[in-house]
Amino acid sequence: MIPSLFLASIIVFSFIHFIPGDPAAVMLGDMATPEQVQQLREALGLDRPVYVQYVRWLSGVLRGDLGNSIFFHQPVTRVIASRAETSVFIALISMALITLIGIPIGVLSAVKYNSWLDQTLSGLSMFFASVPTFWLGLNLMFIFAVMLRWFPSSGFPSVIESGDWGNLRYLILPCLTLAAPNSALIIRLTRSSMLDVIREDHVRTARAKGLPEWKIILKHVFRNALISIVSALGFTFVALVSGTVVTETVFSLPGIGRLVVESILRRDYPVIQGIILVIVLLYMFINLLVDLSYAFLDPRIKYS
Amino acid sequence: MTGLFSVLYARKIAFTGMLAILTILVFAIFAPLITPYDPTSMNPLEKLEPPSASHPFGTDNFGRDTFSRVVYGARMSLLGSTGVVVFATIFGVAIGTLCGYFKSVELVLMRIVDVLMSFPPLLLALVLVSIMGRGLVNVIIAVGVTYLTRTTRIIYGMTLKIKEEPYIEASYASGATTFRILLRHVVPNLMSPLIVQSTFTFAFSLLEMASLDFLGLGIPPAIPSWGNMLSEGSIYLTRAPWLLLFPGSFIVVTVLSLNLVGDVLRDRLDPRFRAEISGV
Numbered sequence: 001m002i003p004s005l006f007l008a009s010i011i012v013f014s015f016i017h018f019i020p021g022d023p024a025a026v027m028l029g030d031m032a033t034p035e036q037v038q039q040l041r042e043a044l045g046l047d048r049p050v051y052v053q054y055v056r057w058l059s060g061v062l063r064g065d066l067g068n069s070i071f072f073h074q075p076v077t078r079v080i081a082s083r084a085e086t087s088v089f090i091a092l093i094s095m096a097l098i099t100l101i102g103i104p105i106g107v108l109s110a111v112k113y114n115s116w117l118d119q120t121l122s123g124l125s126m127f128f129a130s131v132p133t134f135w136l137g138l139n140l141m142f143i144f145a146v147m148l149r150w151f152p153s154s155g156f157p158s159v160i161e162s163g164d165w166g167n168l169r170y171l172i173l174p175c176l177t178l179a180a181p182n183s184a185l186i187i188r189l190t191r192s193s194m195l196d197v198i199r200e201d202h203v204r205t206a207r208a209k210g211l212p213e214w215k216i217i218l219k220h221v222f223r224n225a226l227i228s229i230v231s232a233l234g235f236t237f238v239a240l241v242s243g244t245v246v247t248e249t250v251f252s253l254p255g256i257g258r259l260v261v262e263s264i265l266r267r268d269y270p271v272i273q274g275i276i277l278v279i280v281l282l283y284m285f286i287n288l289l290v291d292l293s294y295a296f297l298d299p300r301i302k303y304s
Numbered sequence: 305m306t307g308l309f310s311v312l313y314a315r316k317i318a319f320t321g322m323l324a325i326l327t328i329l330v331f332a333i334f335a336p337l338i339t340p341y342d343p344t345s346m347n348p349l350e351k352l353e354p355p356s357a358s359h360p361f362g363t364d365n366f367g368r369d370t371f372s373r374v375v376y377g378a379r380m381s382l383l384g385s386t387g388v389v390v391f392a393t394i395f396g397v398a399i400g401t402l403c404g405y406f407k408s409v410e411l412v413l414m415r416i417v418d419v420l421m422s423f424p425p426l427l428l429a430l431v432l433v434s435i436m437g438r439g440l441v442n443v444i445i446a447v448g449v450t451y452l453t454r455t456t457r458i459i460y461g462m463t464l465k466i467k468e469e470p471y472i473e474a475s476y477a478s479g480a481t482t483f484r485i486l487l488r489h490v491v492p493n494l495m496s497p498l499i500v501q502s503t504f505t506f507a508f509s510l511l512e513m514a515s516l517d518f519l520g521l522g523i524p525p526a527i528p529s530w531g532n533m534l535s536e537g538s539i540y541l542t543r544a545p546w547l548l549l550f551p552g553s554f555i556v557v558t559v560l561s562l563n564l565v566g567d568v569l570r571d572r573l574d575p576r577f578r579a580e581i582s583g584v
Contacts, residue, residue: 003415004415004418004419004422007415007416007419008419008422008423011416011419011420011423015431015435018435019435020435126560126563126564126567127556127560129563130507130511130556130559130560130563131556131559132511132514132515132518132531132534132552132555132556132559133511133515134514134515134518134534134538135514135534135548135552135555135556138534138538138541138548139548139552141541142541142542142545142548146541146542238422238423238424238425239424241424241426241427242424242425242426242427242512242515245424245426245427245430245515245519246426246515246518246519249518249519250538260427260430261430261519261521264430264431264434264521265520265521267434272431272434276423276427276431279423279424279427280419280422280423283422283424284422287422
C-alpha cells in the first residue's frame, strides 16, 4: 500500500505540471497582472526545481497541509472540511441503499434463476446500469420534486449546524439517483456469484443431506459468494465518487463533488489535487479493509 | 463474423440490441439524408415547441429541430466512444502484452496502471480535460486513459496465461523471436476478450462522455452531442421536458443494447475468459 500511495502522490502532484504554459498564469486567468503571477509562482514554489517542489509538497501533505486554495484564500483542508458533511451523508445513505437493495435482490434473482421474476429483475438492473446518472437525477427531480412536490428539488441545509435531521429529506432524491445504477451492478454481481456457487458439488451434497433450502442458500451459497460481493462493494466506492460529482451538480448540493467541478472550472488546482489525494487515500484504505475482511469471511485465508 | 452473428441470433434480446445499435449507426452515417432540418439552423418563431408532425421531437430554445440534433448527436457520441475504444485497445494491448512478457516493464507500468485504477474515472477524465482543454480529441484521450487501465489489466492477465501455453514454447523452440510470438500468437488469442471488453468500454465511455458534456467539460457546446443536448435541455426541465426525454432515451437505448450484446458475447464467445472481463 505504501508504494502505491507514494506513486499516487507523484501522479497527483504532476497534474499541475502537465498544464501547458505557465501554471500560475493559467490558474489566475487572463486578468492577472505579471506581479500577481510571479507572487503565485513563488507561493507555490514553481520557480524551484521539480524535485524540490515535490518534497516540499509531500512533507506538507504528511503534516496534513494540502496547500492553499487560490479562489478561497483558505487552506485546502478547511475548504474540503466545509463541504464534507453533504458528501459524507450522501455516501453513507447511498451505500446503505445499495447494500440493502442490491444484495437481497441479487440473491432472490439467483434463487429464482430463469423464472419470470429473475428475468424481470435482471432486465430492470440492466436498464438502471445503462442510464446516465445525471439524466436519472433530472427525471427524478422532474417527477418527484416538480410534478408531485414530494421532495425538495435542490440544496441541502446543514444537519449539524441546524440540528434538524429532517433536512435529510433533501438528500433522498440524490441518494436514489446514485443508488439505482450502483445497486444494479451489485444485483448483477451478487446474482452471478451466487449462481457460480449454486452449481458446486458441496451445495448438491447439502441438498442430498436434506437440509432446508433457506439454510443451503444462506449458509452454503451466500456465505461463499460473499467474498466477491464484498470486493464489489469496495469497488463501488469509485463509481460512487464519480456519481457524486454529477449528482451534486444536478441537485445543486454543497458537497465535495460539486467543489471538484467548480474548482476545475476555476482552475483552482491545489483544491483539485487535495480532493483527489483524499479520495485515492480513502479508496486504498477501503480496499485494505476489504482485503482484511476476506480473512473473516473465509477462514481458509490467513494473513501472517 | 458469421459465428458472432449466430451467437447473437440465438438470444433474441441480444439480437434486438444488435438491431438497435445498427439502426442508430445508420442514423449517424446517413444523418444528412435522414434529418428534415439543419441541426444548427435557428428559428426564433418556433422556440421550445412540443413534439408535432413537423417536429417529431419538438424544438429547443433556439427553435432548432430536436430530431435532427439527436440524429447528428449520434454521430458525435458514437464517434467519441469509437475513439475511446480504439485508444484503450491500442495502448491497452501494447502495455498489457509488454507487461505480461517483460518483468522490468511490468514492475513500472503495471504499478502505474494499478494506481490509476484507484482514481475515480470521471474525476480523472475531468482533470485531464481541464489540463488539455475541451474538444473531441482531448475528451477521447481523457476518457481513453481511464478505460485503458481496465483493458491493460485484462490483457496483462490473459498474456500471463497464454505465455505458458505449449504452442508458445513450440514457437520458441522453432526459433521465433519474442516480437514475432507476441504479434502472431499472443495478440490473435486476445481477440475474444478484447471484443467483449470493447463492447463494455464503448457503452460506459458513452455514459462518461455524456457526463463530461453535462458538466460543461466535454465537447464544445456548439456541436450537437447527446450530452450537450441534455446539458442545455436541463435548464428547460419544466418548460420543455422533451429536450431531456429524446436525447436521454437514445443514450439509454444505445448503452442498454451494447450491454445486452456484451453480456451474451461474454457468456457464449469464450466462457474461459468470463472471470477476466469486467462488465455490468
